[in-house]
Amino acid sequence: MNGKSLKVLFLGPQGTYSHQAVLQQFQSIPNVEYLPATSIPQCFDELEEDVTVDYSVVPLENSTNGQVVFSYDLLRDRMIQKAQSSTTSAKTNMITSDIEVIAEQYVSITHCLISPIELPNGVESLERFEEVVIHSHPQVWGQVDGYLKSLEEKFPSLTFSRSDCSSTSESVYQCMRSHAASDDNILHLAIASETAAQLHKAHIIEHSINDKLGNTTRFLVLKRRENTSRNEIESTELPQVNLLTFTTRQDDPGSLVDVLNVLKIHSLNMCSINSRPFHMDENDRNWRYLFFIEYYTDGNAPRNKETFYEDISEKSKQWCLWGTFPRNGKYYHK
Numbered sequence: 001m002n003g004k005s006l007k008v009l010f011l012g013p014q015g016t017y018s019h020q021a022v023l024q025q026f027q028s029i030p031n032v033e034y035l036p037a038t039s040i041p042q043c044f045d046e047l048e049e050d051v052t053v054d055y056s057v058v059p060l061e062n063s064t065n066g067q068v069v070f071s072y073d074l075l076r077d078r079m080i081q082k083a084q085s086s087t088t089s090a091k092t093n094m095i096t097s098d099i100e101v102i103a104e105q106y107v108s109i110t111h112c113l114i115s116p117i118e119l120p121n122g123v124e125s126l127e128r129f130e131e132v133v134i135h136s137h138p139q140v141w142g143q144v145d146g147y148l149k150s151l152e153e154k155f156p157s158l159t160f161s162r163s164d165c166s167s168t169s170e171s172v173y174q175c176m177r178s179h180a181a182s183d184d185n186i187l188h189l190a191i192a193s194e195t196a197a198q199l200h201k202a203h204i205i206e207h208s209i210n211d212k213l214g215n216t217t218r219f220l221v222l223k224r225r226e227n228t229s230r231n232e233i234e235s236t237e238l239p240q241v242n243l244l245t246f247t248t249r250q251d252d253p254g255s256l257v258d259v260l261n262v263l264k265i266h267s268l269n270m271c272s273i274n275s276r277p278f279h280m281d282e283n284d285r286n287w288r289y290l291f292f293i294e295y296y297t298d299g300n301a302p303r304n305k306e307t308f309y310e311d312i313s314e315k316s317k318q319w320c321l322w323g324t325f326p327r328n329g330k331y332y333h334k
């Protein structure tokens with residue numbers, strides 16, 4: 001590697017789970033500059049627009065509440081934009097995206113209930129207040145739903161409300177700021193990691209409040225396709241994962257099955273399938289779906305890559321291969 005540092009974007013500020021993901025991915029590499037972005041869209045936009053940025057890390061899915069729709073939709077929108085600008089190869093109807101996925105990371109998510117002030121009796125102290133405002137990233141609500149319901153049942157006379165923030169670490173900052181500006185009857189709390197609480201010098205009033213133990217978020221590591229200057233990703237013995245998105249040819253019975261059957265014919269094992277609604281343009285009708293699939297390849301499969309891609313081209317309307325990357329060993333651990 002030359003002396004120049006790597007520039008890596010993540011959803012900031014420091015102390016987010018995305019920050020944990022970039023550290024897991026890059027901490028063994030010297031000279032890495034970690035650049036906090038203020039939103040998930042910014043993690044995509046800056047990577048595309050600023051050629052000095054090498055990588056960007058974005059959350060994709062959570063083991064408790066599934067898709068991080070912000071990221072899915074940003075991938076979808078990029079495929080649709082390319083389809084509209086008809087850079088599709090006439091022969092293969094394959095779309096080549098400007099960014100590609102080169103690795104994945106899994107971060108264990110342990111949420112804490114965090115207070116800007118010390119509460120001598122922990123959660124019991126909530127009864128001193130009339131109103132409680134809880135700040136967090138919108139993806140978090142579905143991971144602590146049961147816990148928040150039990151809090152509301154425990155304190156029926158309290159009014160609870162939620163405030164969406166751009167990230168969990170930002171929510172700790174926001175709760176401290178709101179606390180300084182609000183009256184004594186209102187308590188502002190945040191839901192974030194222990195690290196975020198420590199960074200902001202806030203107080204953890206309850207640890208591990210996520211509804212499911214083993215709660216984990218999966219992140220994708222992105223780079224610009226044209227940036228071939230270096231590759232920091234170690235190869236492993238584990239299978240390669242391929243992320244492919246496609247639209248179907250028509251609404252006739254079997255059009256989705258026809259595409260999936262191509263995997264079967266080529267002996268490829270699918271490991272995930274998701275969909276998001278899309279509109280090719282503003283006049284397009286409702287209820288059309290873009291599919292996201294992931295499938296494994298290894299040294300032997302598919303035997304004939306070219307025929308596989310030709311078959312996908314024949315059965316789908318448009319498709320895009322976002323990348324082939326090693327399965328992370330953490331995938332197998334709970």
Ligand SMILES: O=C(O)C(=O)C[C@]1(C(=O)O)C=C[C@@H](O)C=C1
Nearest residue numbers: 016017018059137139167168217
């Ligand atoms: O807010 C953060 O800490 C993030 O890194 C984002 C994010 C997400 O969007 O999924 C990451 C992990 C958790 O599931 C909650 C929030």
